[in-house]
Amino acid sequence: MATVLVLNSGSSSLKYQLVDPASGRSVAGGIVERIGEPTGSATHQSGESETGETVRDARVPDHGAALRLVLDLFDEAGPSLADAGITAVGHRVVHGGAVFTEPTLVDDDVVAAVRDLIPLAPLHNPAAVEGIEVARELLAHLPHVAVFDTAFFAPLPAAAATYALDREVTAEHGIRRYGFHGTSHEFVSSAVTAHPAVVANLTAEGRRPESLRQVVLHLGNGASASAVLGGRPVDTSMGFTPLEGLVMGTRPGDLDPGIVFHLIRAGLSPSDVDTLLNKRSGLLGMAGANDMREVRKLADTGDADARLALEVYLHRLRKYVGAYAAVLGGIDVLTFTAGVGENDHRIRSGVVRDLKFLGLTIDPAANEARSDEARVVSVREQAAPGSTAAALPLVMVVPTNEELAIARQAMELAEG
Ligand SMILES: Nc1ncnc2c1ncn2[C@@H]1O[C@H](COP(=O)(O)OP(=O)(O)O)[C@@H](O)[C@H]1O
Ligand SMILES: CC(=O)OP(=O)(O)O
Ligand SMILES: [Mg+2]
Numbered sequence: 001m002a003t004v005l006v007l008n009s010g011s012s013s014l015k016y017q018l019v020d021p022a023s024g025r026s027v028a029g030g031i032v033e034r035i036g037e038p039t040g041s042a043t044h045q046s047g048e049s050e051t052g053e054t055v056r057d058a059r060v061p062d063h064g065a066a067l068r069l070v071l072d073l074f075d076e077a078g079p080s081l082a083d084a085g086i087t088a089v090g091h092r093v094v095h096g097g098a099v100f101t102e103p104t105l106v107d108d109d110v111v112a113a114v115r116d117l118i119p120l121a122p123l124h125n126p127a128a129v130e131g132i133e134v135a136r137e138l139l140a141h142l143p144h145v146a147v148f149d150t151a152f153f154a155p156l157p158a159a160a161a162t163y164a165l166d167r168e169v170t171a172e173h174g175i176r177r178y179g180f181h182g183t184s185h186e187f188v189s190s191a192v193t194a195h196p197a198v199v200a201n202l203t204a205e206g207r208r209p210e211s212l213r214q215v216v217l218h219l220g221n222g223a224s225a226s227a228v229l230g231g232r233p234v235d236t237s238m239g240f241t242p243l244e245g246l247v248m249g250t251r252p253g254d255l256d257p258g259i260v261f262h263l264i265r266a267g268l269s270p271s272d273v274d275t276l277l278n279k280r281s282g283l284l285g286m287a288g289a290n291d292m293r294e295v296r297k298l299a300d301t302g303d304a305d306a307r308l309a310l311e312v313y314l315h316r317l318r319k320y321v322g323a324y325a326a327v328l329g330g331i332d333v334l335t336f337t338a339g340v341g342e343n344d345h346r347i348r349s350g351v352v353r354d355l356k357f358l359g360l361t362i363d364p365a366a367n368e369a370r371s372d373e374a375r376v377v378s379v380r381e382q383a384a385p386g387s388t389a390a391a392l393p394l395v396m397v398v399p400t401n402e403e404l405a406i407a408r409q410a411m412e413l414a415e416g
Helices: 063-077 108-116 125-138 167-173 182-194 196-204 257-265 270-279 282-287 292-300 304-328 338-343 345-353 364-368 402-415
Strands: 003-009 014-020 025-033 040-045 053-058 086-093 144-148 213-219 223-229 232-236 333-337 394-397
Touching: 003 125, 003 402, 014 063, 014 402, 025 063, 025 402, 040 063, 053 063, 063 125, 086 125, 086 402, 108 125, 125 144, 144 402, 182 196, 182 213, 182 223, 182 232, 182 333, 182 402, 196 394, 213 304, 213 338, 223 304, 232 304, 257 270, 282 292, 282 304, 292 304, 304 345, 333 338, 333 345, 338 345, 345 364, 345 394
Parallel strands: 003 086, 086 144, 213 333, 333 394
Antiparallel strands: 003 014, 014 025, 025 040, 040 053, 213 223, 223 232
């Protein structure tokens, strides 16, 4: 067996998985949480069953310490990394700027370039740099591959990627829409294109996959939407940084830039505003909790702030789906993914409920059923007489797997 160790360094967490890219199986994995806070914890899963779980509470000062803890957990709870057939380490890097549009073998120059991009992704790139540096030290015998969130969106059409600013300023500062969560948008939109219900529809209608119009909603702690035509991105909601677009756990998404100047003139420093927008806004700012499960709980007990936060969240989503329907000239498949998108059926029905004019529907039983599989949750009208496939447009739930996508790309590059 040949495996890849995938590291996803977040601002305060380190997620990791040992993946067999050939079978898609996750051999082991886990998460170190609350890095840099007074109390941290690690949860390590040494197999696919719940029983193989080891939990360790400890203060974890930085991402280097987190990786050391992970390697200790592999030593103690297994599986042994020495016998796991690791061929590469894959690193998720959020911002690749204009420099990185493909998975890249890491050397000192690559680390330096990722460090130079820190101002564009202050919540994400510092952790990636730290994770890569420590991993290269502790796992020096292995090739390290960086996979960038921005890569999938590099071919965005100029009309979507360009900000309507002074062209000299945009050129001098590299200002454009880069887009993020690209590994997830690519993985999910490809899974949709290959899904039997979609293939059957295209065949029944005599259409080629190149004409498939998709909107993908990646709703996790960070959240983004993409419009994808025949597998190529044509628009996305995150922009120069991962701040723009949808309402997120701690980020506001779209915002009048005039608010920033107003707050600075009112006495906040640029770094205060940065912290406000990256860490204290979104669901957390409006409702006091960044986790959708907690916001729901509060709303269900009648908390007015939480109810408003949910309305703002849904309103923004409907706006983007409508906008992307206009960009694509219609929607064939609307897909929900990531923590909120995969698990919260009320968000899904809340988005689709008012989009009947686009032909989008929701089947309550299918929508509320629990499953880890890619599935159709819209009403299953027949695509053609005698066909078992539901007619387009479809609403789908497709679990994302950024780790598997990174593992495949890292393996491909490492094996040359
Ligand atoms: N059962 C659930 N119902 C609603 N929301 C959920 C559920 N499980 C997880 N979430 C949401 O998903 C988020 C995490 O999503 P995830 O895709 O793992 O994000 P990230 O990769 O950004 O950490 C949580 O913050 C929470 O808001
Ligand atoms: C780019 C981004 O927002 O990533 P995450 O959702 O992991 O915070
Ligand atoms: Mg994520």
